[in-house]
Amino acid sequence: MSQPLTATRPTIAGTSLSPLRQPPPLCTFLFLIVLIVATFYTLHHPDAAPPLLFPRNPTHNNPLALRRLFLSSASNATVSSYLRSLTRHPHLAGTKPSLDTLGYVANHFQTLGLDTRLAEYEALLSYPAHVSVAARFSNDTKMEFDLNDVPGGDDVVRPYHAYSPSGSAQGSVVFVNHGEERDYRALESIGVSVRDCVVLARKGESLGRGGIVKVAESKGALGVLIYAENDGGGLGGIERGTVMRGIGDPVSPGWPGVVGGEKLRLEDERVARRFPKIPSLPLSLHNAEIILASLGGSRAPVEWRNSGRIGSGQRVGPGQTAVNMTLQGELTMKKIHNVVATIRGSEEPDRYVILGNHRDAWTYGAVDPNSGTSALLDIGRRFSLLLKSGWRPRRTILLCSWDAEEFGMIGSTEWVEDNVLNLGASAVAYLNVDCAVQGSGFFAGATPQLDGLLLDVLKLVQDPDDVALTVEDTFKSQNNIIERLSRVDSDFSGFLHHAGISSIDMYYGADYPVYHTAFDSYDWMVRNADPFFHRHVAMAGVWGLLGIILADEPVLPFNYISYAEQLQAHIDALSKLLQGKASVDPLSVAIQEFSLVAKEAADEAKKLKEQAYSKNDVAPAAKRRDLNDRMMLAERGFLDSQGIKGKEWFKHLVYGPAAEPESKLGFFPGIADAIATNSSQGIIQHEIWRVARAIQRASKALKGGFT
């Protein structure tokens, strides 16, 4: 039985949850009983709804009523049941159990009566066949490390780095801190080289595992071992992950890996450059500390000491501690399956609002990604209730479940590549939720024209941890920063960085300890991150409302004045960093025009919103459509067909990945790269011009017409 948000408030208030404290056992027990009953009921009546709540003839011309109806149909019990079902088994992409989750999700949407299709691709996936790491210490003792994070956990894939090349590496160990360029500079300054050594790195904040391996490779290391200091919350978890460069299927780079389509051979340079040349493996904190403790050689550079678990006496090698690591991987073509459920728009069926989340997981995936999946499934259920009560969104809504994200956003990337032209012409926004709930606190990233809408929606949703507040209240008092989406760590990347679709990405909590370990399970979720699934409910509320509003508002709630202000702030930060090394004048000129055009668009939107019109009046409909299309297209202006130098697939010149974590800009990736690689003034200036022209294109799109 569904349990509306309002009914459960006292419980939340009463227990005053702290995200990482376990709830009292009795409470959990009672909750589970309720849950089981509710689950049983819901699974057998997936689209059942209390008849009183959903009258057949609601006043759906009243958007507020519709939104209330959507919010009141939330059910934490149902969400919990979805998550339980999805996480019963590990379901790594390309494996048999992953087909069960595929069936579960597809069946769910179908049962709800939604038009549900599979978008299938073939992609090169990577699995471990055999891994081993043995160490030999100064006293000539040897040790074979246990590389699993679950005892005898045969159905959980052993910890590995996908796409790491097969092979052995044998050499003295050198500890390289976070493995960043500056860490190697620090080692160099104390006379330590990693050439022909195996490096041991602890994962830091700026450089991902792929980056750690890439830098180590460039320094002449033979192999890489990576551990996380946050040890699965003390459970001994080991972090799996991909080390592929770029995203999407590596044998169909830049085009959709459709069945029967062109696939490059592994030897092809365009494929080979996607993979590291040296093997790497993840290690548990426990094993890493054994090695660390045994290292001789120089003392760690001053700046590393007393950070995290590194004490002042830490030595970095190379000394007599050596390891022999072996990795036998299996690269194999697998079919992957996206699910796309469509709710066809009534008035503008050819404009799309896309909600997406991936389904595949390294292990059980309770946080990553099925907290998001269960929220998506619940949104589907609630949308179907709204449909039954008479609602039809103005624009078409897609609910998408991506496959093989963990290998490098492959499912969504292939789909974006498959649909890039139509996405560019008709996608209003992409709303991504990967790990819906990792812990406490609402976090979000967005393209800036969506900031205002996001904050407005946060005002409409109850905070899951405090009955008296809205999500917006706690967000403002806690983070109060909407991130910018330069990261390449979830499925929004293809949409935003390649296709230029305005995007939002959201999650509850951050840096959860069981990330990519065998402990990312339903139990862990209930015990640690969301005992009563209220955070799931809050996320589904925000996500679904964003979808409803973007699909329904006659005039799109895009605010390009926010974008202009954000760009101005970016330019100011860039100017500071440049210290006169190149001129930001082209950007300043471009942003002035963009601000002006943004203001005009806002005025136009205001007028069109105020304008009275009947539903069947062609003229205002055409005017709204014109403005909406311009607001939709403006984001595409930031795309440049040549893309970012060296990673040309990434075409967004405002947000996208910069190669160097040192650049720290977090925007203008082409400029950031040019600065970080100490390029000539001419090259930096050219990159500045490219961004200026991108802003000019956005202005022109927003303004419409021609010069």
Add this chain to the structure above:
Amino acid sequence: MSQPLTATRPTIAGTSLSPLRQPPPLCTFLFLIVLIVATFYTLHHPDAAPPLLFPRNPTHNNPLALRRLFLSSASNATVSSYLRSLTRHPHLAGTKPSLDTLGYVANHFQTLGLDTRLAEYEALLSYPAHVSVAARFSNDTKMEFDLNDVPGGDDVVRPYHAYSPSGSAQGSVVFVNHGEERDYRALESIGVSVRDCVVLARKGESLGRGGIVKVAESKGALGVLIYAENDGGGLGGIERGTVMRGIGDPVSPGWPGVVGGEKLRLEDERVARRFPKIPSLPLSLHNAEIILASLGGSRAPVEWRNSGRIGSGQRVGPGQTAVNMTLQGELTMKKIHNVVATIRGSEEPDRYVILGNHRDAWTYGAVDPNSGTSALLDIGRRFSLLLKSGWRPRRTILLCSWDAEEFGMIGSTEWVEDNVLNLGASAVAYLNVDCAVQGSGFFAGATPQLDGLLLDVLKLVQDPDDVALTVEDTFKSQNNIIERLSRVDSDFSGFLHHAGISSIDMYYGADYPVYHTAFDSYDWMVRNADPFFHRHVAMAGVWGLLGIILADEPVLPFNYISYAEQLQAHIDALSKLLQGKASVDPLSVAIQEFSLVAKEAADEAKKLKEQAYSKNDVAPAAKRRDLNDRMMLAERGFLDSQGIKGKEWFKHLVYGPAAEPESKLGFFPGIADAIATNSSQGIIQHEIWRVARAIQRASKALKGGFT
């Protein structure tokens, strides 16, 4: 006074014109008298119209009446007066007299009440400061050639090749026939090398002057002299032209050369590669024959003999005949000026039909391009009459007058680069006319979905040379081939090859003798190509009707079944050429789907056309718009963001320039290049896959939605 088409028919029939025969003197005299009176009247009453012809309340809901009204408002006298005014002085782009034609055109549109703007850019243009060619013959006589084609014609630019590098070249002369790769192979087979020689080439059909210089450069020649066997119709004309590689402003490659924008330095590799490395000059036939007659060395390869003016005794050198050619050029930034006149659409102002022609000329430009300009001005005049009588096009119409086309389509290319995003989102079609009238016979090129519309329009317009026939009748009996637009020789190139806008290009006559010479004058036009300006009128009729229909038809008259059939024919031709060297299966699969989708779109169009609707009915309006947008976007599917290898600016994979004239495909330029350069099977196959994916993108765009 305007002179409707019908009133002048007897005259045409009576004189039974042959395009290159002069009309009887009396006839010309009488005509000129009428013309002068008519011109005088028209210039003082540019928008005057016989009140009876244009009642204030026409039945403009009747498209046939509108079309008749448009056709009946034609005036050959007016067109003639426009041409006379435009060609009074030479008006090379960037020169002062070119500003007079700018003023004339802009003022014309403004006076008609059209919203008229200038789109101005800065571009690097190239002029000759000093040129000389001296020959030394076997008997040690010397000769300094006269390089002008008008005696003392100071206001006509002397014959030169724009962007040829400054410098001298001295060496024995070798005759290289048309200067194609196969010609050098023929020379090689008789033991002749051109290394350190100056080559003399006669312009052939397949290789343009830029190509001749490029190949000569690759063979080690020091300089190039080019002559045309068609000697300005015996007048001694010399063909000017550009030898720049690629199109558009060379110092702003790929982006608009706006005032204050980024400009590369001349030394920049991206600029330098746009220019030849060896100097070249055009030579008169007379001078070329002096050199040819003096050549010693081997006898010309058998296959060259007795072709054109080359006799069987022709020797090719190298011998004692040597030349010393010197060229001092001036590369300079100039402001160029496009004129854009807008007729705002009533119902879909954000969809555009673009009519364009360039204005700049090498000399007087009576054929090239101002026969087209005068047609465009007359269309403007007639559209303004239609507007006054109550017409409003459904979509917006732009009348564009481009600058600096002769230097490499610079005006239109910069404008396309400036507006590429909005063009992609909102341009329905581009209709180009460059040399409207060169002689007799209607010629056209089009993207295949416009074939049917073009033929339909030809049926509506009287043939200018035979009163009893339509243009379609003579077209079908004469050429009956609609060319495909792979050429890069007029302003459609940027629209189609870079922006993927469906295009048509049209002209009367072909291979006119005074091409790019000082003899391309109003007099030549009247005496040789269009004494009574009926061909101009016919062209304006076709061009204007195409504009009206594309702007007005509720459902766009695009036929993708034609496109599918044309693609199938291309695939068949490719398959024949390949002889199994690579598989065309990916193309066959893609075209099957495309045909199917094209059929569905045609059915949908038929239904929407038949559907009764009131003007104020939102639902069918939205459905038509949806289908129209899909038909508009389908052409964009053929674009590939990576473009054609080695000339990445050209992004259309079906139509565009192939490097090798030998390839002879005339379509699929990437595949053609791969075959012509003897690439590996893998590379050819990859190019085939790229085209297959382009066709798939077009299918998806035409179908709409997502996979």
